[in-house]
Amino acid sequence: MKNEAAGGCGPERPRPIRSHTSDPWRIGLALVAAVASAVATPVSAQEADAAVADASASHARLVILGTGTPNADPDRSGPAVAVVVGGQAYLVDAGAGIVRRAAAASARHGIDALAPSGLDRLFLTHLHSDHTVGLPDVIFSPWVLERPDPIVIFGPPGTAYMVDHVQEAWKEDVHMRLFGLEPHDYNRDAYRSPVTETRGGPVYEDEHVRVTAIPVMHGSWPHSLGYRFDALGPDGAAGRTIVISGDARPSESLVEACDGCDILVHEVYSAETFKGRPPEWQRYHADSHTSTVELADIATRARPGLLVMYHQLYWGATDEDLVREVREAGYTGRVVSAADLDVY
Numbered sequence: 001m002k003n004e005a006a007g008g009c010g011p012e013r014p015r016p017i018r019s020h021t022s023d024p025w026r027i028g029l030a031l032v033a034a035v036a037s038a039v040a041t042p043v044s045a046q047e048a049d050a051a052v053a054d055a056s057a058s059h060a061r062l063v064i065l066g067t068g069t070p071n072a073d074p075d076r077s078g079p080a081v082a083v084v085v086g087g088q089a090y091l092v093d094a095g096a097g098i099v100r101r102a103a104a105a106s107a108r109h110g111i112d113a114l115a116p117s118g119l120d121r122l123f124l125t126h127l128h129s130d131h132t133v134g135l136p137d138v139i140f141s142p143w144v145l146e147r148p149d150p151i152v153i154f155g156p157p158g159t160a161y162m163v164d165h166v167q168e169a170w171k172e173d174v175h176m177r178l179f180g181l182e183p184h185d186y187n188r189d190a191y192r193s194p195v196t197e198t199r200g201g202p203v204y205e206d207e208h209v210r211v212t213a214i215p216v217m218h219g220s221w222p223h224s225l226g227y228r229f230d231a232l233g234p235d236g237a238a239g240r241t242i243v244i245s246g247d248a249r250p251s252e253s254l255v256e257a258c259d260g261c262d263i264l265v266h267e268v269y270s271a272e273t274f275k276g277r278p279p280e281w282q283r284y285h286a287d288s289h290t291s292t293v294e295l296a297d298i299a300t301r302a303r304p305g306l307l308v309m310y311h312q313l314y315w316g317a318t319d320e321d322l323v324r325e326v327r328e329a330g331y332t333g334r335v336v337s338a339a340d341l342d343v344y
């Protein structure tokens with residue numbers, strides 16, 4: 001796969017971390033979850049049948065936890081998705097409400113990996129608050145709920161500083177839980193979160209998945225990332241490939257990273273209702289995000305099996321409007337506008 005990270009921006013190659021999911025007990029849960037998922041009904045009707053069939057074939061699923069933006073829409077939690085492979089969940093971004101949305105997805109779709117005790121892999125796209133305000137939630141809440149291991153966090157430069165300060169901010173809570181009367185026969189150190197920073201390139205690998213960080217352009221952020229997940233099938237064969245944009249204005253790196261991938265998850269705003277935005281906001285959005293018209297061009301060249309729009313900026317448009325705009329701009333592939341708790 002071509003990737004900008006192979007260029008001069010100094011890709012880092014942190015050591016691969018072996019997952020603990022070779023544990024047969026967890027794999028057993030994964031099989032239960034896979035069976036349960038196969039009979040669950042995804043929320044998004046248009047692609048439901050095909051999506052479930054695809055997912056069961058490759059044992060990799062995309063779970064939309066939050067499609068929201070900084071707007072406090074009660075139906076759209078903060079931006080976060082999960083790739084679930086082989087009984088392990090890999091979270092991308094930590095928007096507001098992430099732990100509760102993961103618990104909801106776990107209950108609705110029978111995915112045990114999204115129960116609080118399974119939330120131990122997180123990939124941050126960038127450090128905007130709407131993508132990271134759930135960080136203390138995903139660090140501490142599952143710890144209190146007896147997550148056996150710390151959450152391992154990957155993200156752009158600045159992630160370690162943010163995580164260190166979250167740990168510092170909650171140090172009185174940690175002290176009280178460890179040295180107060182609260183019973184804790186769980187891992188006392190599982191609130192500590194190892195961080196690996198990356199500017200792009202291969203960042204993580206285990207028996208279920210290979211993860212590559214993709215540098216994208218997003219306003220004036222010096223480091224903003226998308227991620228490509230190459231899932232491994234149960235027999236070690238190549239499984240589904242899922243590319244997630246994070247926040248990005250049109251970025252050639254995402255086209256190259258997808259290149260016929262199974263699912264491209266891409267942020268979007270309505271090109272039609274954008275016209276009604278004040279000029280100063282138009283400048284900001286054009287520099288930071290991707291319109292439906294631009295996304296049609298990206299997806300046409302990236303050729304995903306399914307284009308999933310998330311982190312939508314509607315400004316009065318509907319999901320149907322977004323799909324129509326992408327189609328009218330010339331994209332002829334499969335496309336959906338995601339809702340929270342959709343599974344693809």
Ligand SMILES: [Zn+2]
Binds near residue numbers: 069079128130131311
């Ligand atoms: Zn955002």
Ligand SMILES: [Zn+2]
Binds near residue numbers: 247
């Ligand atoms: Zn952003």
